[in-house]
Amino acid sequence: MSAELTEVEREFYLEQGYLHVQGLLTPEEAAAYRAECHRLAERTGNTDATWTSVRDTSEGQKPRLSHCHDVHFYSAAFTRLLVDERLMRVATGIIGPNVQLHHTKMFIKAPEKGSPFPMHQDYPYFPHQNHSMIAVIVHFDDAPVEKGCLRVVPGSHKLGPLESVGADHHLPTDRYPIEDALPVPARAGDAIFMSYLLVHGSGVNRSQEPRTTVLIQMRDPTDIPLNERHSSRGQGMMLAGIDPRESKFEFAWERQTTRT
Template identity: 65%
Template sequence: MTMLTPDQIHAYRRDGYLHLRGLFSPEEAAAYRAEVHAIAEGQGPTDATWESVKDGATRLIHCHDVQFRSAAFTRLLLDPRVTGTAQSIIGPNVQLHHTKMFVKPPEQGSPFPMHQDHPYFPHRDHSLIAMIFHFDDAPEERGCLRVYPGSHALGPLPAVGADHHLAKDRFPLAGATPLPAKAGDMIVFSYLLAHGSGLNRSDEARTTLLVQLRDPADVQLNDRHASRGQGMMLAGVDPTATPFRFAWDAAA
């Protein structure tokens, strides 16, 4: 199954991203939002603020592998609206790389410096895409996603610092195009797209889920950023699969 029209696919190839409005209903978005906040409450305090912007005044609530915390997200990964969109871009075979949830708390939600995802888990064929699911509204004042359209065509760019952000003089956050979103929207983009997000200055949280997907035939060039769910097939088959062995034989 594919989901996108030829015009949408052309826009994605040109700009490096596509904003799909109303992919999920407000009721669905609210239910997923409740799941995210329940995970956050159950796991206790976290802060994933990047080193280059960490000043003690902001916070970013975070969790990896959310499908292992709530079955709602296992079902979401297999939703035809998700897999169909991915197949339109990647091809018939779609494999999970990882999932993450983010909550930017009211009035103190940390920004993300401009960056590419490539430095964290580079792949030979650059098939990786990211999907950001919005579970509440994300206007500019809540720190919405910001992008440099077409920057994916530049290929891998030099990264700066321990958190691998892009040079601020070349890709300032303020100069990026804001992509305000509504609850139920999804934004899909290439892992080569220069993107970031601003500070949440509002009195409401910004709640999102990030899902990274790839073609299973693509090869990761390092062994960083492993996750419990990595390698799960969401659509199609894995053409690289090796002969079957019993788990106890492999252990031996």
């Protein structure tokens, strides 16, 4: 890790596997991003992303979760968010000076029945050799417990990859019930960073308000993916520093061609 984090932040992240940064964005910035998300959801229509294992639960009401993958391909506001210096201070502090985009996704948990996320690690979706991958969940409105805030198992990143079940790769619900995990309630403008090995999930949004977030997944560019299943638009874009793997640049007229 670089010296970008404070000592307290560094210790907390290393021990717990996540870091809750309060007020990373101002309330005004969060409100503007929130409006951008809701406009995007209106433009892109019904894109429910409720996990298969919870689709038919929740007291007979179908849970709802609006979703958009690769948000930075829909609005330049999100492209600016990706390289926000306050976000990159923490990302480089955890990953190192070079930070590469893996993917982004917006989630709007509907009021009253906003879908839960079963407890899981992000690891099985995009395993990497050195486990440099982290996510940050940027909150654009308040996410108290009743809104289905993020829940984590502190320190679980130290367990390494765990065996997951089902098509959506969640952890066995009897061993990892959502209710037993630590709630991390957040305010609009807060950002929660976490290792892709951290066991996490979130509950149902039972409140009258939607819960609006964007999740950004990032890695060290030298970390090697163990499979190529999870590709996204813009993957590989550098958010901080450089890609040290780059092959030497050549101007077009310097290239050797075999044509005569």
